[in-house]
Amino acid sequence: MTKNPLIKYQKQISDLAKKHQISYLALFGSHARGEAQINSDIDLLVDFKETPGWVELYDVEQDYKKLFNKDIDMVEAAGINKYVKPYILPDLITLYGQRPASLS
Template sequence: MTTLMSNLHQKSIASTCQKHDIDYLGVFGSTARGEDTPHSDVDLLISFNQPKTLFDLARIKIFFQDLLGKKVDLVLKNNIKPIIKPYIEKDLITLYE
């Protein structure tokens, strides 16, 4: 988690989220637990101020992949299935809201 946080802080979390109309950004999974490896992806929980198209989501995913230098999985906060929600919430670290 330390490397992820330092990369995000260097780029300024708030300005990045504002630029992309993000109203919530969190990290969960192995990265949040500090168990990630060089081959791990980064799981991001995200929500937006306004609805986004699939093209918008693809651009934002690519932006974060370039920023972090890792594969990114975006999970939309309002699309979490109830059965999965507890697993996300137990590791979730809020980066921006």
């Protein structure tokens, strides 16, 4: 299992997930693979308890951007393209919640 590079933020990650009704949050991409550069953004896969509106999506992205002091690329689990999914799934590092069956 890959080490979570964001472990020092675990409490804040959980607090924000609860605030925004997130059921699952995972890291993927260069940070998950240990290949991040100084200017790399943070790729987050998110699954919500209920479908959020645009304002809520923006708020989630901004809250995590502020926490990590990095740009955030956020992908909703429900909206993953079937052609991209095989490239995302192997990288996933769970930050909050349980991985949904749809991401198996």
